[in-house]
Amino acid sequence: MEFTINAYVQLLELLKSKGYEFCFYNEINEKNKTVILRHDVDFTLDKAVEMAVVESQIGVKSTYFVLLSTNFYNVFSKQSFEKLIQIANLGHEIGLHFDETRYDIHTLDELKRYVEKEAEILSKLLDTKVNVISMHRPSKFTLNNDIQFEQFINSYSSKFFKDMKYVSDSRMNWRENPIEIIESGQYEKLHILTHPFWYSTKNETMEAKLKDFIKQSIADRYDFINSNFTAFDQVIRREEIIG
Known part of the structure; x- marks a missing residue:
């Protein structure tokens, strides 16, 4: 699959043609055949807005995870804030992309405390409750433990990371072909992670x-x-x- 906007649209259209319902994390059990679209916004909000607009145009909703502790963008700046609001107004959900390396974390309780702190900050900024968390470059500890939060959904919990068919384009590399997975008809629940940064109008290295x-x-x-x-x-x- 090429990393172009057109190729991504074709992926979405294939999902629709196969009868998948696009849902947020808290809606996964409302339909029998569902897909969660997850976008980790690592470098730029501009690419996230581009993808959010395209999805909205074809009637698709997804979840965008943004970082609070990054040198690439500042969610508190006027421009960045307006981009987040634009994404939300297009019908998408904003979640917290949490960077474990930002803090000196040694225990699960410490991890939970910092996640709750950042989620509260983002919720106040957006004036709406943040319900879902994804880890940025998750540690083995995060991946090997089915971490549950009292107030938030963990996208790396076993329910979404293991029980569903999970596929990712990390480092511009699909470890499994998403087209083949969708066309196989083997999976009722799909969890697809993309990074908007990699998608452009033309095919590039x-x-x-x-x-x-x-x-x-x-x-x-x-x-x-x-x-x-x-x-x-x-x-x-x-x-x-x-x-």
């Missing part, structure tokens, strides 16, 4: 996608400084940096 992101990051940084620094373009012209 991982190297090309990463280089484009880095170049765009430079342009974004210049524009941000320019909007916060009087007459910045008189000090450094944009073409000197961007080319």
Whole structure:
């Protein structure tokens, strides 16, 4: 499967044609044949918005997991906040993408405390309760233990990670072919993880996608400084940096 928007749309249309109902995590038992679409937003909210718009246009809902502790985007900035609200207004759910390495965690109780802390912060920001958590680059401890939270759904709990058919495109690599899995008709419950960062309008290599992101990051940084620094373009012209 190519990592293009068109290929992703074809995947969604195949799911629809096979009778799958798109659902949130708390709706998994409401229908017999269901699929959860999970998106981990690791690098940029822009790609998440693009995917959210496409899904909405074809009547699909999914869950977007965002990081609070990342150097790539700031959910509290006006621009980022507006993007999150746009995703939610398109009918999607926002969940917490929790980075265990942000904290010095030694026990399960400590993990739960930090998860609850971040979920509360995100809930207050969005003015709606965050109900579901996904771990960012989960540790063996997280993967090997069926961790249950009192107030939140853990996307890596056995119910979603083992009892359902789980397939992921991590590092731009489908470990199993999602098309074959869907067409096989073997699974009533599917849990599909994608990373919006990898999807673009044309088929590109991982190297090309990463280089484009880095170049765009430079342009974004210049524009941000320019909007916060009087007459910045008189000090450094944009073409000197961007080319």
